[in-house]
Amino acid sequence: MNEERRGPGLDFIRAIVEEDIRTNKWDGRVVTRFPPEPNGYLHIGHAKAISVDFGIAQEYGGVCHLRMDDTNPSTEEEEYVESITEDVRWLGYDWGEHLYYASDYFEQMYAWAVQLIKAEKAYVCDLSADEFRDYRGTVTQPGKESPYRNRSVEENLELFERMRAGEFDDGARTLRAKIDMASPNMLLRDPVMYRILKASHHRSGDKWCIYPTYDWAHGLEDSIEKVTHSLCSLEFEVHRPLYDWFLDQLGVYHPQQIEFARLNLTYTVLSKRKLIALVEEGHVHGWDDPRMPTISGLRRRGFTPESIRDFCRRIGLAKADGVNEVGQLEHCLREDLNKRAPRVMAVLRPLRVVIENYPEDLVEEMDAVNNPEDPGAGTRKVPFSRVLYIEQEDFMEDPPKKFYRLAPGREVRLRYGYFITCKDVVKDDDGNVVELRCTYDPETRGGDNPPDGRKVKATLHWVSAAHALEAEVRLYDHLFTKENPMVLEEGDDWRNYLNPNSLEVLGSCWVEPSLAGAVPGTQYQFERLGYFCVDPVSTPDRLVFNRTVTLRDTWARIQKQHRSK
């Protein structure tokens, strides 16, 4: 994996890691970790974090742990653990033996909590959640100390033990750190370390009824695993003093936490809450809907792990939060697919073409190049006959300037076929163009220029009507019509910006016969249209393709410019 090359100037985290290696701060070790909570599917934002965590470890000869941060049994499930491991592996990363679970550390965390109680740094508090909120104060006013703050060590020990034993109801008591109710940092106002939660855990079952909070657990997990560089997103910057406090009070191994800006993408949402809403409210057809920014959605859409990694590398790593353009992701995708996707011809919106001077029962096998970017990909045969389909948008009866495709009287090339000239237009009763009557020039076989040196301005793709396979093609567009659906006026809802045209299903498309038996997951370039991949629901009898991304389309841009003028 050498595509993770870096340009001039290391990002600030790699600079720190290199400096630490140079000064031997961690005995030359580099240990990072990716710590997802198994309560949802991974998305492109996680891909950035994964490429940072695993990428840095890999580049500096270290290791990266995959750790399930499963401290809240009420939302976590085994299903998510499986999807997470699958997605990380698919992205191309390997944690070796280092798959861990926070829940495996519960006993150690409990012992450390007892240690803090004994040191008079933690206490059992009987305040309810509401009371807790009242006592905490606000961002501008200091909080009040809990009336239970000064219980004796013995009483705290006994109560904490009884909490563990299940003697109290959910929410009845908590274990809190005794820090400073007047701290300007809200997180330091005696944060909760344990809450009572009588719920079955996906791994530890009913062994526990008290669970550590994230703030208490997270730093300990990193410490237990001897992580050197604990990389996380910006919002945890204010938590760092808390983690430092716990680790220092305990006197245990102390990793260094470094925060960076998480990924945001235009025309989509990346918050777990909104992603869940999209699925549950039926705006998409599941977590792996090809419109979803989830790893599974991108995979089904036809993205390659290489293109996602390349994207993550190119957007850089810094502390300024911003929004990256999906266009950049799409660029990385096209660049990758251009090199590897075999070319085929497919007609999405067919227009019948009859070549009047072509023999009725003749079928010629034309040679077609599989991939002009890869000579090793070879060639294939494509049948040509008297009746063909071309794309409806490749013909205009009254073409505007700069439209140089087919029109009455005009000659174009059929790729790998022949030059044809449009002689007549057949319409139905409503005036719709339903068929083109054309002639071909036998001297242009294979699409070659004729001996007289005649040139044409356009080359069209086509399929032979009698040989083509019918297929369903699903066209996707951005899920949202608004560049940043998160930025809203007061009272507005992000759902108002769902793109009603994010999915268009074309039921009767025609693809060239070489696509018979195409295997789900395989990517192709449909010439002049875009990159498409075979959907998992596709069968030999009913081929189904997803449009991954269109090709860059200069003609579309010209039309758009004219329309906006």
Add this chain to the structure above:
RNA sequence: UGGGGCGUAGCCAAGUGGUAAGGCACCGGGUUUUGGUCCCGGCACCCGCAGGUUCGAAUCCUGCCGCCCCAACCA
């Protein structure tokens, strides 16, 4: 508002006292049997703003402005 961060082109992002890398987008031109790819060229007299220090500042100092995060027994 108290605290913690961040502000370099339309979007990302290097640069850490010596006179603004790179990518995407965009605009030209060339090649082309994909209006694709590829190639070539253009695109910040200026680094949130205002002062100051210095021979010299995006880089140092001061003040101001803007944006993000923290008031879940979520992570």
